[in-house]
């Protein structure tokens with residue numbers, strides 16, 4: 251008697267060799283096998299009359315073998331079996347190469363189905379090596395066929411046969427991970443129906459029902475796991491901050507914080523008083539004032555006598571944050587220091603001493619902040635950038651020193667809340683959905699190559715007014731081997747130097763040494779350069795208030811969120827700012843994307859549109875989210891299912907936090923499994 255754990259060698263036709271091939275695909279047990287979902291499907295459900303078949307796509311036809319197959323030898327080593335098949339509408343010549351045994355597979359007068367590509371020359375139709383079977387067999391024709399991921403030693407047929415057997419053996423044992431009450435409420439099909447139809451759907455509606463169920467199931471388990479993890483973590487003891495009125499901090503500011511900023515600060519402050527370790531993400535559009543939220547929390551910690559660290563992804567950003575935070579915090583009596591890799595050994599040593607003695611309240615820096623030889627005196631809070639999520643290793647390094655600081659992660663990639671909750675795993679999320687008043691919108695345009703001269707005129711005018719210009723190219727170097735010529739940063743910079751001999755043009759890209767890159771960036775920040783040509787290395791938060799024009803070359807090469815990030819580099823000062831996206835690409839998809847950019851400056855709206863255009867699979871696929879690997883990307887989850895799964899998970903866990911009910915037993919096992927697989931990457 252087989253069960254889900256039975257080795258697939260139990261099945262007919264699966265010997266040691268085939269089992270080995272299956273192993274390469276991650277299939278060991280019958281459960282693995284039935285959970286090995288098709289990569290895609292081939293629609294062979296429609297049988298077309300021979301005369302109406304078209305040569306473009308493969309199709310199914312059904313007809314009578316009009317004669318007995320003949321064996322012909324066309325030349326040495328090349329033999330073929332040939333016969334004619336007719337239906338009410340016409341006829342087709344069927345040919346099989348080098349498969350002589352097929353001579354006896356077809357009987358004159360019998361009806362067969364074929365699936366393949368029709369070739370037509372004049373009035374003659376022919377099919378070469380089509381898939382075939384007898385009428386009514388419906389195994390490989392007249393139905394929707396699954397197509398599986400393959401590896402050497404297997405064929406689609408082997409997998410189909412194995413899955414068919416597997417489903418039969420386990421039909422009544424297929425697990426229903428989602429509790430029945432929820433299944434009913436959310437109208438999810440039963441597990442047997444879902445498993446059978448994800449492999450062998452009778453039609454596309456059925457397939458959709460099966461898919462929806464698996465998407466829900468997967469997301470539901472993920473949500474339960476995240477929630478559970480979150481609960482475990484909030485049991486981890488953290489430094490407890492005393493209650494303090496942030497109003498005092500606010501009163502130092504030259505402006506009033508937005509309500510969103512205040513909300514984020516009080517959410518995080520509550521975390522830090524709770525007794526548990528804070529792990530919070532502040533997500534906000536460019537210019538929403540995330541730094542201020544961090545500064546308020548730093549102030550809170552320092553006022554209670556603790557130290558804070560602020561980690562930036564690059565030296566330049568570290569420098570900028572250092573200057574800004576120093577200016578803001580030192581008048582409030584908080585000493586700010588800097589620690590980066592490029593400092594001299596002596597400078598570093600001095601700062602490390604201050605960190606150890608607690609002489610400074612805040613240290614800003616790059617990952618040098620967490621090298622082994624840095625010891626903190628009462629570190630209460632670490633602020634880090636999304637790009638540099640405080641990794642497991644860094645965290646455990648600190649914990650091994652007996653410290654469990656609160657962690658605040660800042661992200662400038664606005665994404666819809668539902669998605670944020672999943673992608674950022676077990677972090678709590680605060681959203682800054684409000685910009686400080688008086689922010690002006692960056693006027694955005696799409697142009698094609700024919701505007702080049704006018705664009706150059708525009709550059710000249712703005713620089714004449716004292717402004718600076720960013721230009722982003724998709725490539726570093728020349729690229730003659732690409733089908734489409736793309737602007738490369740180095741080449742484009744040379745071209746601009748020739749066009750504007752009177753202007754200072756500089757170039758930065760990822761292939762430069764970090765030192766040279768930083769130097770070029772610093773010159774631009776200092777206003778020594780008029781035009782900076784760059785690759786996307788400038789994407790992250792550099793602040794050049796004097797930059798008023800962002801030109802994005804080959805804009806079709808960038809995703810919406812990336813375009814929005816790039817645009818966020820301008821409009822940071824008092825000057826009217828512009829973004830020009832240059833693209834000769836006229837495809838509807840590109841046009842739709844660029845139009846969204848021209849229509850709105852709201853990062854959340856843009857990410858929603860992005861989600862709508864690309865689907866969440868892309869978000870999960872592209873981002874380094876650290877979630878365990880999902881089938882979602884393949885299955886193409888939809889946002890509503892995601893929301894539903896999240897809501898139901900919350901509801902269920904509020905009733906049965908430890909998943910102890912009998913009904914939730916399978917779910918619990920699945921959640922535990924996810925932990926053991928992905929626990930590390932969640933941090």
Ligand code: ADP
Pocket residue numbers: 505506507508511534535536537538539540541542662686687791
């Ligand atoms: P980002 O979220 O992109 O990191 P920053 O923290 O760099 O944004 O803030 C952008 C600019 O807005 C900074 O110059 C900051 O001083 C200013 N700022 C932040 N909050 C406010 C506010 N409530 N009112 C006015 N200006 C603000």
Ligand code: MG
Pocket residue numbers: 540541791
């Ligand atoms: Mg910033």
